[in-house]
Amino acid sequence: MTTTPATTTATEPCSLRERKKQQTRSALHDAALTLVSAHGLDGVTVEQICTDADVSPRTFFNYFSSKAHAALGLDTVEVPPAAATWFATAEGRFIDDLCGLVAATVPLSQDRRRMKELLVLRPEMAPMVMQWMAESRQSLLATVGTRTDEQTARTAVALVMSALSEVAHRETVGGPDELAVRLRAVVGEMGALASA
Missing domain, CATH: 1.10.10.60 (Homeodomain-like)
Known part of the structure; x- marks a missing residue:
């Protein structure tokens, strides 16, 4: 597990x-x-x-x-030192561990309903969300690169961040542990679609 x-x-x-x-x-x-x-x-x-x-x-x-x-x-995303250490030494499946790292690192807005309403009311704010996602991906790359090459790190981070975006749109998530479980499920769905 x-x-x-x-x-x-x-x-x-x-x-x-x-x-x-x-x-x-x-x-x-x-x-x-x-x-x-x-x-x-x-x-x-x-x-x-x-x-x-x-x-x-x-x-x-x-x-x-x-x-x-x-x-x-949206908070500035920085990998917590404890999460970086955990990820570097974790021995689980790479993508599963990356889901755990993202869940521990990227804070979802606790006010997602109002945030979605703001984006509908003020669509000019959407590029700010995209920029934040890009900044978040960038902040994760050095840590993820401790376990793989640069290209694989970029692809894996992009995959899990896409799953994060999907989870954020679907439902409310309790905490980092629950978020990690949901991320793994969505990544699994993406993999199943890709291989169908």
Whole structure:
């Protein structure tokens, strides 16, 4: 059976400081999503988002790299060191382990319903999602390359990220372990279609 990297957020209670950080992030996301839905990305400033979230503009960039990332609830993707170590030494099937790595690394928006509504209302935001996916793929490549050659790493990451996109559109997912299971299932469906 394939295991996945341990995630401290799923197993340890949050400290007061961590809860406050999550509340600030949520307030920024909610303010950005509401404002961008109403006025479009170009019609909103970081200062307006921060005023509505009751935080300073300097604080904004501790949580999001841009207005678009804030509105969509997308975090910058960086492979956690523990997940990178786990993946490099894991002995499961390569693609199954990659699904576990992606599940531990790429945070899905917790507000996917509203994010989808935003993309329907403001289709100009779709390229930002595509850019985020490309950035996410790029951030995974060095870690994935520890177990295979560069071309195979690129193809495998593209495959699993496509599965991630499909999972995000289909259903709500509980946590990284459940996401890894869903990713493996969708990758299996893709493989079955490719060989049919």
